[in-house]
Amino acid sequence: MSQATSPTLLIRSAAWRRSLELLFWLLLVLINCSGNAITTWMDANRSGAASMQWWEPWIWEFSSGLVWLLLLVPAIVWFSRRWPLHLDNWRRRLPWYLLASVPISLLHVLAMFALRMLAYAAVGERYHIGSWLDELLYEYLKDVRTYAAILFCIDGYRFLRRRLQGEAQLLAAPDEGPPVEPIEHPERLLVRKLGRDFLIATADIEWAQAAGNYVNLHLRGHDYPLRITMAALELKLDASCFVRVHRSWLINLAHLVSIEPLEGGEALLHMADGKAVACSRRYLPVLKSRLSEDREHSLPA
Known part of the structure; x- marks a missing residue:
């Protein structure tokens, strides 16, 4: 069989690939943070939490989203490209992926709290942090799920691109008889x-x-x-x-x-x-x- 030579949508869109990838993450963070902020505000009204200001859920959600978008997603993309998971190596590499979740969550919490403190100070308020141990554990349990979802999106996207553009393989030796060409x-x-x-x-x-x-x-x-x-x-x-x-x-x-x-x-x-x-x-x-x-x-x- 010969290689198809007609231009494909994948090839024509190559010039905008990085822009489209960035747009995907921007929309994902925007939609997720906005949805969480709205539902948090609605839950607070239903429970009668009169002390919550309308802008607080937006600061909470977007301080977290910005840290993921600007710091952690690029780091996870690099990490998963440098040490990708495959069926023949997942047992060896999965522990390192789990271990990486600890510094990822720690960086997320520290940077997120710093942004919240700055945002609260800008409106003349003070952001209160409870027990650091409780906060770190609470955020880690959420961050692990976000980390896994990001990895799923990245690997799924890479798998789809390989399927669309084609993936090369070396010719294997035949089950019977000598190979037609050198292996x-x-x-x-x-x-x-x-x-x-x-x-x-x-x-x-x-x-x-x-x-x-x-x-x-x-x-x-x-x-x-x-x-x-x-x-x-x-x-x-x-x-x-x-x-x-x-x-x-x-x-x-x-x-x-x-x-x-x-x-x-x-x-x-x-x-x-x-x-x-x-x-x-x-x-x-x-x-x-x-x-x-x-x-x-x-x-x-």
């Missing part, structure tokens, strides 16, 4: 996308970028995540075509257009598709050496 240095990769299978040639890969436990393979305007380390991928690809240029980047020399030197011995590599790839000082001499070798081999004898 250690495959000429093709299997891409599964929305229930369909495609075969892509490894020689068509233009560049690859590490992303946590995955490496995103880029070819013909598509990005396909392959669950592998960059070091392992480097060993499997044809060394005459591909070269490592950074801890997180690997390029196909056939798609390299130019090298832009930077200060400090680093460089930007301009690829045929317009992508600018970082080349570290450690790998730049290796790249130049490879290009020199290729130039010598291309000269007539």
Whole structure:
């Protein structure tokens, strides 16, 4: 089977991806905080809590929401990308996720209380905190549920994106008989996308970028995540075509257009598709050496 080349909604929306993700979190916090503030005010009126001011529930909810939005969600996104949970590692990593809930809740409580104190002071009031131990335990029990919900949203979103854009896999050895092509240095990769299978040639890969436990393979305007380390991928690809240029980047020399030197011995590599790839000082001499070798081999004898 061949790879589909027609542009998809996922590709066309790539330019707005970050903005859409930010809009999602903004709307989620806005809707959740507003709903909680309104219901808290309604419950207070029903119970006859005349001492509560109308603005207090809004300060309580939005001080919490802002801390989650500005501090904790970005931290959780980074943490879950750096150490993602999978079926083969969840037993080993789940304890670390549970342990991370403690500093997350502590940071949430301290920053939230600080914002509330400032907001109350701005209207000439004082925010009262009861027993710190009781407050920390109470907030932790709520924060764990919020933390789990955020992780669910993040992992669900990433799973959906992989399903839409396709996820690459190495060809496995057949159950019977010899493999049709080499397994250690495959000429093709299997891409599964929305229930369909495609075969892509490894020689068509233009560049690859590490992303946590995955490496995103880029070819013909598509990005396909392959669950592998960059070091392992480097060993499997044809060394005459591909070269490592950074801890997180690997390029196909056939798609390299130019090298832009930077200060400090680093460089930007301009690829045929317009992508600018970082080349570290450690790998730049290796790249130049490879290009020199290729130039010598291309000269007539």
